[in-house]
Amino acid sequence: MTIAVAYRPDEFGRAALDWAVAQSKTSGEKIVLINIGRTEPRLDTGFARGNHVQSLEEQLRSQGVEYEIRQSVGENVADAVLFEAEQCGASAVVMGIRRRSPVGKILMGSVAQQILLDASVPVVAVKP
Template sequence: MTIAVAYRPDDFGRAALDWAAAEARTKGESLLIINVHRVEPRLDTGHAKGRHLQDLTEGLAKDNVPYELRQVEGENVASTVLFEAEQASASLVVIGVRPRSPVGKILMGSVAQQILLDSAVPVVAVKP
C-alpha cells in the first residue's frame, strides 16, 4: 500500500513527511509525496526545489523508504492532493497543520480542513 503525504518545504511539511516516512518504514509501505504549486513553480513558495528537494530525496533514499515524488500544478491544493492520493490508491493521507485563528479560517479557508472533510481514506494531521 501507499501512504500519501501533502508536502510543502516548511516545518509543517517536514513534520508530515517525517511522520509518514516513519509509518511507511514500520508498515513496509511506500510513500507518495505530493507537492502542489498554484502558479509558476519559480514564484510559488510552496514548490520544493533545488537543494531542499535534493536533501529530501537523499534523506528518504538513505532511510531506505521507497517513494514517488509528484510535483503538480493545481488551483485547489486540497482537491489536487486528494486526486493524486486516490490515483495512487493511498491507504492514508498525512498533512501538516498550522495554527490559525477563526477569522483566518473564514477569510482564507483551510487546505487541511478540506482534506480532512473530503478524504475517502483516513487522514493524519501532524504538528511540528
C-alpha cells in the same frame, strides 16, 4: 499500500514526512510525497524546488523507504492532493497542520480542512 504525504517545504511538511517515514519503516508502505504549487510555482513558497527536492530524495533513500515524489500545479491545492492520493492508491493521507485564527480560516479557506472533509481514506494531521 501507500502513504500519501501532502508536503510543503517548511516545518509542517517536515513533520508530515517524518511521521510517514516512521510509519513506512514499520509497515513497509511506500511513501508518495505530493507537492502542489499554485498558479506560478516559481513564486509559490509552498512549492519545493531544485536543491530542496534533491535533499528530500537523498534523505528518503538514506532512510531506506520506497518513495515517489509527485509535483504539479493547480488552483485548488486540496483537490490536487486528493486527486494524486487517489491516483496512487493511498491508504492514508498525512499532512502537517498549523494553528489559524477563525478569521484567518474564513478569509483564506483551509486546505487542511478541505482534505479532512473530502478525503476517502483516513487522514493523519500532525504538528511540528
